[in-house]
Structures are given as C-alpha cells and as structure tokens.
C-alpha cells in the first residue's frame with residue numbers, strides 16, 4: 001500500500017572525474033565527467049523509506065539541472081504519494097505543463113532531464129513501498145493502471161489508449177514463463193566499455209581481450225545480417241514493416257560464441273579504420289560489432305564515412321547525425337540498406353514525439369530508449385508501446401552513471417509484458433561506477449540478471465555522494481586546485 005505525504009526533496013550535484021581516464025569519451029563529448037543530479041524524496045510516513053532518482057549529465061551541465069529540479073520541487077512537495085500514483089498521468093502532465101517552466105522545454109532539454117530525475121525518485125519510492133523492484137511492479141500492474149501512467153498527448157495519431165491496452169493485454173499471454181526465463185537467464189547485453197574514443201590502441205586491445213575472456217557471448221540470438229538487409233529492402237519497396245517481420249527466429253544462427261561490442265567512431269576516418277580493424281581482428285568475422293558516431297556527421301558525410309567502415313560489418317551505426325534530424329536519419333538509413341547497416345538512435349531524443357516521427361519515417365532499425373532523457377518510466381512506457389506497434393526492436397542506451405541500473409528495469413519489463421521477443425534486442429552495458437550504488441547491476445554470462453531489491457536501483461551510497469559532490473566533496477577538493485593551475 002502506498003503511503004505518506006512528500007515532506008522533503010533534496011537534490012545534489014554528484015560528479016565523477018571519468019574524463020581523466022578517457023572513460024566515456026566519444027567523437028562529440030571528448031571530456032565527459034559522468035555525473036548525476038541526484039534527487040532524494042522523503043515522506044512523513046513512519047517507514048523512513050526514501051525515493052532516490054537521478055538524471056545523467058556530463059559534469060558542468062549538472063548544476064543547471066539541479067536548478068531545474070529545485071524549480072519543479074513545489075509540484076511534488078506536500079503531495080500524497082497515493083494521489084500521485086493514483087493519477088500518474090495527471091501528475092506527469094502537471095510537471096511537464098508548468099505554465100512558466102514549459103517555456104524552456106517543452107518536454108525537452110534541462111527541464112525534461114530534471115523531470116526525469118524527480119519522477120525516477122517517485123518510481124523508486126513507490127516500488128520500495130510495494131517491496132518490489134520497478135520491473136516487477138510494472139509486470140504485476142494491471143494493464144489499465146499501466147496505461148493510466150502514460151500521457152498520450154501528441155501521439156494518439158499512432159498510439160491510442162485503446163491500442164496500448166490491447167498490446168498490454170496481449171502481453172499477458174505467456175508472461176509467467178517469460179518472467180521465469182528472465183530470472184534464470186537474464187536479458188542479453190552488449191559492452192561499450194572497451195572502445196571509448198579516449199582509449200589508446202593498447203588499452204582497447206587489453207580491454208577487448210579481457211571482455212572476450214569474460215564471455216561477452218551471445219546466448220540466445222544473433223542479429224541476422226541477411227534479415228536486416230531484407231528488412232531494409234522491404235522498407236525500400238514500401239512494404240509494411242509489420243508484414244515483414246525482420247526477426248524471424250527461423251533464420252537466426254544460434255552460435256553461442258558470438259560476441260557483442262560497440263566501438264566509438266566519427267572523429268577521424270584513419271583512426272576509425274585502424275581501431276575497427278583491431279577489434280575485428282580480435283573478435284573475428286562473425287561476432288557482432290556496433291558503431292557509434294554520437295552525432296558527428298552531416299547526412300552525406302555519414303553515408304560516405306559509413307561506406308568506408310562497412311567492410312568491418314557493423315550491425316548498426318548509432319547517432320550518425322543530429323538527433324533532431326528525423327528525415328536525415330531516414331535518408332541515411334535508405335543509403336545504408338545495400339550495405340546491411342542499420343540505424344540506431346535515441347539517447348538524445350528528447351521525447352515521445354521524436355520517437356513517433358522516427359518510427360513513422362522508417363528512420364531507424366534499432367530504437368534506443370534512455371531512462372533519464374525521457375520523462376521517466378511514464379514516457380518510456382509510451383515509447384516501448386509505439387516500438388511494439390511498429391515492430392522495431394528496443395535496444396536501450398546505458399552509457400553513463402546509473403543508466404544501466406535504471407534501464408534494466410524497463411527492458412526486462414518490455415520483454416515480459418510488451419515485446420515478448422529477444423530477437424534483435426540487446427541492452428547496452430558499461431562497466432563504470434557501479435560500485436557507488438547500493439544495489440548495483442548484476443551481469444552474468446553477458447546478461448543483465450533481474451534485480452531483486454525493491455526500488456529502481458538508483459540509491460547511491462551516501463559515502464560516494466559525499467565524496468563526489470561538486471565542488472566540495474573530497475574528490476573535487478583535491479582535483480579542483482590542480483585543474484585551476
């Protein structure tokens with residue numbers, strides 16, 4: 001039973017100096033300090049349970065998000081949790097429709113990242129009070145209740161409440177078996193942490209060798225390059241995506257030694273050629289390689305560059321151009337069809353509207369939700385359901401601090417209650433900073449094992465928060481004078 005009135009909201013600026021080691025660096029974000037605006041909400045209930053939420057940022061931006069969280073706080077304070085979750089759609093809309101703050105959004109940028117941090121804390125609190133991890137709270141929730149958490153404004157032309165309900169009701173079939181399967185085997189992951197752009201060739205080789213040894217192995221399915229090609233072709237011939245499912249298990253090889261790695265590209269073509277060659281040589285010709293350009297290119301440049309990198313057989317190119325350029329993505333997607341390269345995007349798609357249009361324009365083959373970029377579970381639910389309707393596989397983004405912890409809940413729920421499929425699906429994993437969380441992710445045999453602790457896995461260790469708080473935490477006190485000199 002949910003209980004308590006929200007009596008306090010605090011937000012802290014927590015930063016990790018990851019840029020010093022080149023961790024997380026890509027073609028556009030060359031010095032990322034993985035950071036979080038860390039929100040904690042408390043209630044007047046006697047249980048003392050707190051809700052913890054984050055949004056992911058890259059250092060300097062964090063203080064701006066912290067301001068935005070404070071500006072939103074009055075919408076949450078003194079509210080009964082029962083009233084919030086009893087009309088979650090209304091509450092979501094209240095936060096995103098603040099008559100003044102909406103002007104600096106709407107539903108995008110800093111104010112939306114702040115909304116995500118606050119709502120992530122609410123979901124954590126709710127799940128903790130129910131004694132369940134968020135994925136399980138969602139899986140056990142009645143479809144009508146799930147639908148009542150979603151704001152359908154701006155997407156009813158492709159997904160109505162009735163459509164959503166129908167999808168979720170169909171998802172009830174076989175749910176128990178899929179839950180058992182998840183608990184036993186976990187959700188398949190791929191790793192990005194070997195090949196950040198800030199790493200030397202030696203580091204890349206060393207981390208790649210280690211990852212191979214640790215078994216970044218495909219346990220159930222491999223992305224079928226031939227099928228991907230056919231899918232693109234069908235799109236070109238204007239066939240309905242639904243009439244041509246691109247993930248028929250019949251054609252999937254079941255080689256259990258297949259691996260999944262992502263490499264950063266886009267800054268310098270010669271470097272990319274060299275680094276991709278190193279990885280391909282190490283992982284062999286059959287294993288899965290993804291590439292990520294982090295929005296570095298113009299549309300024609302993306303096509304040209306990827307034509308050169310095609311020989312390394314990437315499954316997808318991620319964020320080839322501006323995340324706002326829906327038609328640009330569609331053009332790139334069409335051009336890369338004959339090369340068998342899919343388009344993945346989403347980590348910087350502001351909201352459900354952008355995802356709607358990417359799907360409508362057939363501009364992506366892999367949809368990457370993000371647990372902090374979108375308005376928390378509520379908005380992610382709408383995107384998972386749209387992806388299901390368009391039969392586009394969801395492969396979540398998780399490169400950042402806390403993103404793996406959060407997004408595992410969404411993708412496990414997606415499998416059990418929405419997609420019912422693992423074909424062409426894989427969730428990103430990065431091996432950084434998990435030690436700062438009270439309930440860190442658990443990876444086994446290259447799969448996310450469903451978390452069992454109640455909540456959204458976002459609670460950080462108080463000691464870590466204190467040490468990394470910016471600018472007065474111990475870590476920054478030592479670093480800042482050195483950086484100023």
Ligand SMILES: C[C@H](O)[C@@H](O)[C@@H](O)[C@H](O)C(=O)O
Pocket residue numbers: 023024025026029032192292294347397398399400428
């Ligand atoms: C700055 C970050 O590390 C990004 O490079 C990262 O999120 C990346 O795009 C990813 O896909 O993991």
Ligand SMILES: [Mg+2]
Pocket residue numbers: 292294318319347397399
């Ligand atoms: Mg990326």
